[in-house]
Amino acid sequence: MDYDVLIIGAGMSGLAAGIRLAYYDKKVCIIEKHYRVGGLNSFYNLGGHEFDVGLHAMTNYVPKGVKLTPLPKLLRQLKLKREDFALCPQRMSAIKFPGKTLRFDNNLDFFVQEVIDNFPAQADNFQTLLKTVFGYDELNLYTNPISAREVVGSIISDPLLVDMVFCPLMFYGNAQEHDMEFGQFVIMFKGIYGEGFARPQAGVRQILDVLVRKYRGCGGELRTRCSVTSIQAANGRVESIVLENGEVLTADKILSSAGYVETMRLLSDYDPTGIEDKAGQLSMVEFITVLDKQPAEMGHETTIIFYNNSDRFDYRKPDDLVNVSSGVICCPNNFQYENSLPEGMIRITNLANFDLWNRLNEEEYKAQKAARLEASLNEVVKLIPDFRDSIVFTDVFTPKTIRRFTGHINGAVYGTPNKTKMGTTRLENLFICGTDQGFLGIVGAMLSGISMANLHILQKV
């Protein structure tokens, strides 16, 4: 065997799994298709500007001293110090729906008060919801999926409040249209409302640098620009992995963060029956604008706004290229940094349709990026000060960009709605981690890698 463990994909989950395994003396190699690590959560430079992709904010932020929540758990497991991520908490975020705004910061009591003030008739129901959420063991791998719409709808009787509560949780980590698995709902609820948002001053670079340095420091091997063309399977086991350059690698166990369907497609004996239709459908566009001033100078001090401007919040694949009627407005400047970021920036995320984007020819694609940016900006300036005259540079990423950098079928940001919580596959030594295992968000992704490495590799003697 060349390795004890081969990990496919150097995103948050693959790197976290790699650190665990390398730290405990496993011979590990992570194979990453791109020259840069991160997968969905990465960074790039364009036109002299530095951009983050994926990560708007890290969820699950808790102040020093709080224990047993996902972030400190993760730090302990990865043998990292709290300071390593250099997280700066958010200022204030908001959920804006027609006629109602709910603000939230990193203090649950404040959000609860906002709900009570805006929906006084739902005050008791909301307390019941909190009890249900905080009494639920969302990390238990053995529970059956239940509908969050059903659970929450049976407690909260005002559909507007239900939609407002769901909106941020869906945009930040839900692969399913309209509904959400309740365990996922609880993970996101605790991570966003119960704990909160933070961002390193240097953005996602900071987190990835720390993970890569730690992984290499533990003796882990990382191969970038190296892609897997097939997983050779025989007798219910993975025998070897074939790389694009023709090289063949063997390992005792394989941990894939490429996605469930995506991993199955690599199998030499792949049978698409009952698998292909599991692929996720939800994709997004992001419009990134660089401004000539700090957004706060224009009176925009909110960190993240989750908005919906239409009658009902519709979290599904749109029939058009983009659905600008709901989305996320993130201002990376509006975190509590020691020094302000060099440039003002506003990022807008909307739901998008992969098939429609994929069908466009090069010219149409370019034209649509510009047209949809304008449409999205027109919608967003109804909610925040009009910043259009301050824009000095823009970039757009589409479902096609997501597919290119994550390999996800349909550019599905959060993968398949059918999560494989135990991470097992029909092959005894092939396991799934990351998005399709089912712990979501940045912290969730890392915990997924950790849990699967623990469960399927370290715990086995």
Added chain:
Amino acid sequence: MTKQEIRSVLMEIVAQIIPDEDLTNLKGDIPIREQVELDSMDFLDIIMELRKRYGIEVPEDDYKQLATIDSSVAYLEPRMRKL
């Protein structure tokens, strides 16, 4: 290793895994998890650290024997005596 040495090794491992916990009053005869905030993931790291440092394999079925410091010392003593 003597029982005393094994005990101090264990205490050092626990301190390394949960650096933010105060272990000065940790009692040997009460489950560690009832005294400090140590979850199942942290507990696994005690086992992993024993493997990493001393090559000791603790099968999953024996995990419960490592609940307290005293029971851990008793379990590990025959396995670490010759180290």
